[in-house]
Amino acid sequence: MSHDAPIKELGETYLLPEGTTAHEVTETIARVTENKAPRGWWLLFLMSLGGLGAMGGALTYLFVQGVGVWGNNAPVYWAWDITNFVWWIGIGHAGTLISAILFLFRQKWRTSINRFAEAMTVFAVLCAALFPAIHTGRPWFDYYLFPLPNQMDMWPNFKSPLMWDVFAVNTYLLISVIFWYMGLIPDFATLRDRSKNLFRKRAYGFFALGWRGAHRHWQHYERAYLILAGISTPLVLSVHSVVSFDFATSIVPGWHTTIFPPYFVAGAVFSGFALVTTLMLICRSVFKLHKVVTVKHLDLMNKFMLGTGLIVGYAYVMELFIAWYSSNPYEQWVFLHNRLGWGILDSEGNWGPLWWAYYTMVFCNVVVPQIFWFKRARTSVPIMFIASILINIGMWFERFVIIVTSTYQDFLPSAWGMFHPTLIDILTYLGTFGLFFTLFLLFVRWVPMIAIAEVKGTLVGAHPDLHALEPLEEPGAAAAPVPAE
Amino acid sequence: MVEQAHNQSSTKRPALYLAEYDTPNAIAQAAMKVRDAGYKKWDCHTPYALHGMDEAMGLKPTKIGFISFFFGMAGVATAVLMMNYMNAWDFNLLDLGRGYPIIVGGKPPGAFPSMVPIMFELGILFCGFATLFGLLGIIKLPRHHHPIFESERFEAASDNKFFISIEASDQNFDLGRTRALLESTGPTHLELVEEGA
Helix, strand or coil, rough: HHHHHCHHHHHCCCCCCCCCHHHHHHHHHHHHCCCCHHHHHHHHHHHHHHHHHHHHHHHHHHHCCCCHHCCECCCCCCHHHHHHHHHHHHHHHHHHHHHHHHHHCCCCCHHHHHHHHHHHHHHHHHHHHHHHHHHCCCCCHHHHHHHCCCCCCCCCCCCHHHHHHHHHHHHHHHHHHHHHHHHHHHHHCCCCCCCHHHHHHHEEEEEEEEEECCCHHHHHHHHHHHHHHHHCCCCCCCHHHHHHHHHCCCCCCCCCCCCCHHHHHHHHHHHHHHHHHHHHHHHHCCCCCCCCCCCHHHHHHHHHHHHHHHHHHHHHHHCCCCCCCEEEEEEHHHHHHCCCCCCCCCCCCCCCCCHHHHHHHHHHHHHHHHHHHHHHHHCCCCHHHHHHEEEEHHHHHHHHHHHHHHHCCCCCHHHCCCCCCCCHHHHHHHHHHHHHHHHHHHHHHCCCCCCHHHHHCCCCCCCCHHHHHHCCCCCCCHHHHCCCC | CCCCCCCCCEEEEEEEEEEEEECCCCCHHHHHHHHHHHCEEEEECCCCCCCHHHHHHHHCCHHHHHHHHHHHHHHHHHHHHHHHHHHHHEECCCCEEEECCCCCCCCCCCCCCHHHHHHHHHHHHHHHHHHHHHHHCCCCCCCCCCHHCCHHHHHHCCCCCEEEEEECCCCCCHHHHHHHHHHHCCEEEEEEEEECC
């Protein structure tokens, strides 16, 4: 196995500790679904259910009363709802990036975190999809979004980026589910084969589809997986690009920017990796997965956050520069007054009132990840835990800054206004955490949260070294097959 | 090491031989031997995809890519036709509801650039579904039952053991000769799996 052995001279080491056996991998991962849930799981689950209930209450009130219960009002028609949408869907991006792009680049370390991140993607996109659906005001008319033949002969306008978004987000959700499920089939078979009671055997057997690990299946399966990774890679880049078109194709100062697609994609990966790290650190310690998710994996994740954080930082600087360089007074007002604060002062000499949101964003997204230049920080669990949470707070503020500071003071001062969130805004946002964590906790409890089969494929000596094998001696006469008749 | 076929009642008949191996190299070596002996209905069962087994088993490359490509392109075509029907052309197809030109922002109703994102997304969507269902079609899953699951030891095939199965329906299958062939590959365990009548 010389071709994939680590190069000792470069300081490379094996992904998992040397001597880890396939059986240990099965045990470590499968026992999470078989043992009784730890007390911490129940505690978190009840809290999540509470959050879900709060969301249910907030949504019911919203549907009964209408979107007036939110703080959205002229001129800020998009506020927390779209902020939350973009934030959640951004979080989803890390899952596809880890499963698809790192797969194409043959980054084997992805195997310990990809399942987990894919599940996160699916749940995050579900949370995201909720917001556009409810911010229409009359969600029972949401079917207008789809190209369904209807008695009114009323068709969607396909020139609208909002329609592109409908297609992009739904495609992303469905493809993520397919990708996730396809990876799960062999692992469901593992759980089925380990099941002690009939109910578990039937339930996992149902989802395993009768998988029997046949190589004649693996052969097609591996190619299908590669194809899905291949199509998911441009898909993940397209989804947040299309989300950014919602803004970039408008003429609102602060939105009308060509840098948006790459800037949004980098930010999405950045926040997604941060949430994967946060959740992975919790699950790793609650379910004792230190053997499969090692410090080496976390180190690599942190390097990703540093890299994408630098791209995001570059985009912030470039936006400011272009705003200044454009000599466009509306653009300059949004960037230098509404965001930077002191760049242009108002007639009374005051900073823009939402300057604190901009600085929160810059601190969390640009300053905090710089700590990952240091190996000690990249390998320290408390530091990366705090940093990953701060990064997600920062990324929420990024979307808030983009959406609200661009619209509350745009062209004519007579049309200016301010945005203030209401209790229902806050409850709806917190409620989606309830939805996300409820689904997520059910996932870690009932579904193998690490790709068992894929991790086994990365173990030392996992694959036959075909060309170094001695051929067995010729079969004796007794073993020769009967010729076909 | 070799377990005799138990329970010779008249309702049972041999379904397959199941040979068990401990290491990837052992099963690859055995697979090459079974391949060279000319069997067709045989398989290797492994807990993860073993790279190199295509060659060891003498398998032809998979054709699933053609399915994915075809349906991906079908998705793109669907998107173009759908958007033109709903936003550009003017007729009523099969009483679906009349499509008519919609002019927005002074652009031509059938403007190509604004169609690109949805063409892309629908192409991906069709391709993804075709890949999943194409895969299930090719490997003939879901399947409710398979005689290989009669073996107790086979449960380890999804854990850490490697198996070769040769099915009784193979035209080269012979209780004595096939067993001798598998024995000569040095399995750690060999059994005849039977299925009910």
